[in-house]
Amino acid sequence: MSLLVKGGGITKLSELIIDADKAWAGMGISNIKEVAAAMAHGDVNYRGAAVLEKLTAGIAGQYAKTQGAGFPPIWDDMPGNRFDRLLFLTIPQPLLSLAVVEDHSGGGFTASPPTLVIPAPPSLSISELALFDQRYESGADGDLSIEGDNWEAQTFTTLQAHDVEIIEIQCRRVLLPGDVTVGIWATVADLPSGGDLTSVTFSGDDLSAADAWITRYVVASGLDAATKYAIVIRAPDGDGANYLVWRKDGTVPSYAGGSRCLSANGGVGWAENGNTDFMFREGEVL
Amino acid sequence: MGLLNCGGCLLIKLPGGITKLSELIIDADKAWAGMGISNIKEISLAMAHGDVPFRGTASMGRLPAGVAGNFLQTCGPGRDPWWGLY
Numbered sequence: 001m002s003l004l005v006k007g008g009g010i011t012k013l014s015e016l017i018i019d020a021d022k023a024w025a026g027m028g029i030s031n032i033k034e035v036a037a038a039m040a041h042g043d044v045n046y047r048g049a050a051v052l053e054k055l056t057a058g059i060a061g062q063y064a065k066t067q068g069a070g071f072p073p074i075w076d077d078m079p080g081n082r083f084d085r086l087l088f089l090t091i092p093q094p095l096l097s098l099a100v101v102e103d104h105s106g107g108g109f110t111a112s113p114p115t116l117v118i119p120a121p122p123s124l125s126i127s128e129l130a131l132f133d134q135r136y137e138s139g140a141d142g143d144l145s146i147e148g149d150n151w152e153a154q155t156f157t158t159l160q161a162h163d164v165e166i167i168e169i170q171c172r173r174v175l176l177p178g179d180v181t182v183g184i185w186a187t188v189a190d191l192p193s194g195g196d197l198t199s200v201t202f203s204g205d206d207l208s209a210a211d212a213w214i215t216r217y218v219v220a221s222g223l224d225a226a227t228k229y230a231i232v233i234r235a236p237d238g239d240g241a242n243y244l245v246w247r248k249d250g251t252v253p254s255y256a257g258g259s260r261c262l263s264a265n266g267g268v269g270w271a272e273n274g275n276t277d278f279m280f281r282e283g284e285v286l
Numbered sequence: 287m288g289l290l291n292c293g294g295c296l297l298i299k300l301p302g303g304i305t306k307l308s309e310l311i312i313d314a315d316k317a318w319a320g321m322g323i324s325n326i327k328e329i330s331l332a333m334a335h336g337d338v339p340f341r342g343t344a345s346m347g348r349l350p351a352g353v354a355g356n357f358l359q360t361c362g363p364g365r366d367p368w369w370g371l372y
Contacts, residue, residue, distance in 0.1 A: 013310055013311065024325050033345050039346075041342060044358075050320070054341070057362055063357040138370075256368075
């Protein structure tokens with residue numbers, strides 16, 4: 001006679017009854033899907049009222065902000081962060097002059113009385129407010145030249161549907177690069193494609209020879225949300241001695257929405273360089 | 287499997303249960319029923335002091351500690367957060 005006795009205990013996590021808090025003795029738990037209910041990509045954790053909870057990913061560009069002990073953190077904007085204020089008020093100082101006309105003809109004094117000249121009041125120029133959708137403006141540690149058939153581009157992925165109307169880049173000129181064109185292109189397989197959706201051409205000879213952010217406005221072109229586009233820049237009249245320089249971050253750049261793309265044949269063929277991002281901003285004018 | 291002799295009876299004891307966490311087979315998601323897990327070294331791979339856990343593409347990921355003074359910045363749903371400049 002024999003008896004079959006099944007041993008106790010469990011072998012699987014699914015069989016484990018959770019009946020107590022457990023100190024994990026300093027050991028690690030890794031490769032787990034989530035530590036709070038229903039976490040999704042980009043969420044982070046914080047301790048809630050009773051258990052670990054998730055802070056759902058906010059709007060791109062927002063920062064984590066504490067609300068003090070006992071309250072959950074939130075994603076919030078900072079002044080000058082997502083919403084840029086490009087407000088410049090220019091008031092040229094008028095020149096006052098006193099014109100005195102004298103008559104040295106030897107005859108009687110016939111001069112007109114002195115005239116005080118007051119120029120017309122200067123016009124005031126107030127630039128427009130801009131809301132940037134995508135930007136990468138920190139970590140510049142080098143630059144790349146643009147001339148002739150050597151074109152450069154920065155791809156970016158929109159957050160929201162918007163009309164691109166303003167483009168800003170950090171750049172400088174070397175000697176006289178000639179005309180520079182900045183355009184917005186669509187992309188196919190992460191590379192610029194199809195030519196300008198909108199563009200602006202200006203003289204690169206008038207740019208600063210020192211690194212500076214420049215602002216250029218383009219005819220509004222509608223961009224879809226969550227879609228990759230490219231800022232394509234070329235200076236076809238430039239050469240090896242006269243060219244435009246676009247500032248870049250070539251050391252583990254952190255912009256997640258795109259990368260540098262380059263063309264050596266005037267925009268016909270493109271290659272992506274995922275280790276470099278250019279300094280740029282794009283958005284709409286309010 | 288163990289064999290035990292109990293007065294003419296032969297008991298066959300099947301192996302069962304585990305005694306070590308390392309022997310536990312992870313075969314399911316598990317809701318922790320509101321109970322706590324504390325004093326754990328990491329919840330994503332190779333975390334270090336100052337790292338922040340976040341939900342990655344398919345599992346928990348870690349954001350390595352940033353440069354002192356940087357701010358934790360969201361890149362929106364579906365993207366990893368990062369340390370940004372203000």
